[in-house]
Amino acid sequence: MTLKKSNANLSKELLEELQILRAAFPQQEISLDVIQTIEGTFDVSRLREAFANLLSNAAEHGTGGVVKAKVKKSEDAAVIQVCNEGKIADEKLEGIFDPLKRGQGFETGHRTNLGLGLFICKQIALAHGGDIVVKSDDGIVLFTLTIPLHQAD
């Protein structure tokens, strides 16, 4: 994956993306806890896409309640978390970032309904020198995307 990086305030970009997702899922409450400025060198459109995938998954696959997003800084990385009520079975968790070949969803042509959403999130994270992990515990699903603020080329 080739990135188009520029200096940006990631908080501002993700806040904008969140507004778009709130409009797309008006019946879903989405909370955001964000620190004001996260300056770094990112491909912002790719990171917005990854954030949107996580939020739409939480809205679509969650079992109700508030979707909670958090964007913070930890050492030299941005940490983006999206959490919802629900459960992902152990056998699904294992390959959850692998591309799925599924018939369902292809007809709609929706980019997040191809079973590729999390695969794309993983590629975006890795291309930035970061990573994405998931946890499903006690009825809560939590995705954590960690992106270094600056990456060596």
Ligand SMILES: Nc1ncnc2c1ncn2[C@@H]1O[C@H](COP(=O)(O)OP(=O)(O)O)[C@@H](O)[C@H]1O
């Ligand atoms: N936030 C979530 N809560 C519960 N299940 C999830 C969540 N995100 C993903 N999943 C599960 O992982 C699968 C793969 O997600 P994804 O790669 O985005 O493909 P898609 O959304 O098109 O099914 C989903 O079909 C769903 O079963």
Ligand SMILES: [Mg+2]
């Ligand atoms: Mg999806």
